Amino acid sequence: xxxxDEDNNRLTIKLVYYGPAMSGKxxxxxxxxxxxxxxxxxxxxxxxxxxxxTLFFDLLPLGFMTSSGLLVKFKVxxxxxxxxxxxTRKAVLSRADGVIFVADSQQSQSINNGQSFExxxxxxxxxxxxxxxxxxxxxxxxxxxxxxxxxxEVLERWQQAPWPVTFSNALNGSGVIETLQALLxxxxxxxxxxxxxxxxxxxxxxxxxxxxxxxxxIH
Amino acid sequence: MPxxxxxxxxxxxxLEELLTGVxxxxxxxALSSTLNSTVRILNIKNECLFSTELQTYxxxxxxxxxxxxxxxxxxxxxxxxSSIELLQSTAQIVQLILYSNSRYLMASDIHLKTQKDDYEExxxxxxxxxxxxxxxKNLSKxxxxxxxxxxxxxxxxxxxxxxxxxxxxxxxxxxxxxxEINNPIGFIRSNLSSAKSYVESLSKLDEAFxxxxxxxxxxxxxxxxxxxxxxxxxSDILTESIDGVDRIASIVKDLKSFSRINDADxxxxxxxxxxxxxxxxxxxxxxxxxxxxxxxxxxxHIFCHPxxxxxxxxxxLLNAIDATHDKGKVRIKTFVQEAQICIExxxxxxxxxxxxxxxxxxxFFTTKDVGQGIGLGxxxxxxxxxxxxxxxxVISKPEKxxxxxxxxxxxxxxx
Numbered sequence: 001x002x003x004x005d006e007d008n009n010r011l012t013i014k015l016v017y018y019g020p021a022m023s024g025k026x027x028x029x030x031x032x033x034x035x036x037x038x039x040x041x042x043x044x045x046x047x048x049x050x051x052x053x054t055l056f057f058d059l060l061p062l063g064f065m066t067s068s069g070l071l072v073k074f075k076v077x078x079x080x081x082x083x084x085x086x087x088t089r090k091a092v093l094s095r096a097d098g099v100i101f102v103a104d105s106q107q108s109q110s111i112n113n114g115q116s117f118e119x120x121x122x123x124x125x126x127x128x129x130x131x132x133x134x135x136x137x138x139x140x141x142x143x144x145x146x147x148x149x150x151x152x153e154v155l156e157r158w159q160q161a162p163w164p165v166t167f168s169n170a171l172n173g174s175g176v177i178e179t180l181q182a183l184l185x186x187x188x189x190x191x192x193x194x195x196x197x198x199x200x201x202x203x204x205x206x207x208x209x210x211x212x213x214x215x216x217x218i219h
Numbered sequence: 220m221p222x223x224x225x226x227x228x229x230x231x232x233x234l235e236e237l238l239t240g241v242x243x244x245x246x247x248x249a250l251s252s253t254l255n256s257t258v259r260i261l262n263i264k265n266e267c268l269f270s271t272e273l274q275t276y277x278x279x280x281x282x283x284x285x286x287x288x289x290x291x292x293x294x295x296x297x298x299x300x301s302s303i304e305l306l307q308s309t310a311q312i313v314q315l316i317l318y319s320n321s322r323y324l325m326a327s328d329i330h331l332k333t334q335k336d337d338y339e340e341x342x343x344x345x346x347x348x349x350x351x352x353x354x355x356k357n358l359s360k361x362x363x364x365x366x367x368x369x370x371x372x373x374x375x376x377x378x379x380x381x382x383x384x385x386x387x388x389x390x391x392x393x394x395x396x397x398x399e400i401n402n403p404i405g406f407i408r409s410n411l412s413s414a415k416s417y418v419e420s421l422s423k424l425d426e427a428f429x430x431x432x433x434x435x436x437x438x439x440x441x442x443x444x445x446x447x448x449x450x451x452x453x454s455d456i457l458t459e460s461i462d463g464v465d466r467i468a469s470i471v472k473d474l475k476s477f478s479r480i481n482d483a484d485x486x487x488x489x490x491x492x493x494x495x496x497x498x499x500x501x502x503x504x505x506x507x508x509x510x511x512x513x514x515x516x517x518x519x520h521i522f523c524h525p526x527x528x529x530x531x532x533x534x535x536l537l538n539a540i541d542a543t544h545d546k547g548k549v550r551i552k553t554f555v556q557e558a559q560i561c562i563e564x565x566x567x568x569x570x571x572x573x574x575x576x577x578x579x580x581x582x583f584f585t586t587k588d589v590g591q592g593i594g595l596g597x598x599x600x601x602x603x604x605x606x607x608x609x610x611x612x613v614i615s616k617p618e619k620x621x622x623x624x625x626x627x628x629x630x631x632x633x634x
Contacts, residue, residue, distance in 0.1 A: 008292075042290040045321075087340075091333055091336070
């Protein structure tokens, strides 16, 4: 649930990278930080344990100002993937406006992916998110590794699902922006209903995406 | 949800919040000496949060102000009389402090939030557990009660069955005894009919006599009515009838001891006599099929329940009869051995298989056909012998026979 701050004319949108442990959520965030040239780009805040496992969350603040003077602020989070941190995952997921589910493409990780996705659906329910309306993109990461599910296999698995599926190698950045872009389309459509971007702020879907992604936008 | 929003870890931090825990006095001092000026820290609404103690600016110099950036946008201002470049780089140092503090605040907020959630979850589960515990406690209470009720019901039913087993073996005697009594009754009835016809013959002679008939006529009637034979026969049938009545009396006497099955009285009694009575009442049942011999030694009287012991002997004898067919043999021997009365009941019957032997005293264990016994016979026996502080052992070989030995202490005797 995006929150609008009238005093500061500021809309804060929360995006969350969800997925099993070690699937590359933090790497996605780091690549966004490297690649994006958004007007307002904060420092990436990482809270990890000594062995680089996310403890609470990672956070990348991004933002832009519309011509109407509205500050659109994005807070992009990752959840800790380890099973034990479920309460933290729930807290981070709370009031999310969009979720990127980062799956591990390796064949051996199918069960973990499945369990994590079930966990996402369950936690969404617990924090009061209508899962059917939640903007969501499925990203199959680590495409550079051997012994991975083929794209056909992945697409076949998600054939019945309503969400877009993307493929990425977050280490070198490929597919990272495509995934975000796919999510932003849905987020825009969902938020436009409440905040009337096009009517009141002269902000089209394309402009919305371009403002955030900038030159990296994929046509 | 504005309240939740304000308290959640990812809300927008104000400058005031981000400065909590920072030693403002030292910060201002440090800033003041870095900037070599009076310093003020203002929030986004331009309200002064902290400043150098003497809030005096040198009127000759311009006062510069630079924004302090939060994660993306200004959250306050740093104001001092120094070059804008120095002011901006100093603001960056302040931002680093704030960034570090925001990391801490967010971490602690999310930590508290998850702790609270986990605690609430625990409490929810605890409540649920308590509920189910109460449920099970109640269930176990009522279960306990119901089990007790059922046990009571079963005990009552068992007692009834136990009693009925006692009566059943006696009942089994009834048929044989009825036959035994019916026999003498039959010939006594027939004898009495004969006697009645003899009375008619006598009355004819009596009429002739009263009419003053001649001696020749009287002799003729005497012959016609075979009064000579009648005289002999009447004597015979009366003797026979008296024997028959005596037999009935004897059977009734033996049976009486069994009609006292539930008699609680103890008395000094002769075990041999009890065995004889048992033998007598069962004799009609095995007369055709069995050769039962009694080999009864001299025994002292002992203080006991004669009726109970009779029941025990009866059950064992009935088992022996059931186990033995075609001219089998049963031998009952009594003798005294080491201050105990020893009763051996040996049969040449079918014996008891090894698998059944351990179970023969178990209530309701039976190898007999349905309706032939409910499996309490030997249980009743064992209980009776135990009540007499005695001992009952069974040795059996399939197809060879069974030996039951009962030992009863003589010390049980009373005057």
